[in-house]
Amino acid sequence: MALLISEECINCDLCPAECPNEAISMGDEIYQIDTARCTECVGHYDEPRCVDVCPVECIEQDPANKETLDQLAEKYAAMYA
Template identity: 55%
Template sequence: MSLFINDQCINCDVCEPECPNNAISMGPQIYVIDPDLCTECVGHYDTPQCMEVCPVDCILSNPDHAESPETLKQKFLRLTGQC
């Protein structure tokens, strides 16, 4: 499942550069995660790097975009041109 950033975000700017898929960008008020680009770092890292660095724990699993580990792996392969 892709991730999302809730309204607890303090715009600290640490998550955006950690995303290997460039899925994080500044929204109208807080950072947002593009579910079409988020793989929860599958294929890159063992854990989502944005969640690792977030000082306020405002990055959560997005129940509106449920994806299996295999689906996330396939998305990673598509995004990196490996399929």
């Protein structure tokens, strides 16, 4: 499942630098995650780095983009083939 940044985001600028897939960018008001690029850090780290560094815990699972661990690994493999 890709991740989602909620409206509680304070634009602290920590998460974009932590994302190895460059999936996080500034939206109209808060940061947003590109679901096509988000692998929840599968292939890079054991846990999503953005979630680890978020000071307000506003990054959560995106229920509209459910993916299995295998699907995330396939997405990672396709991006870095």
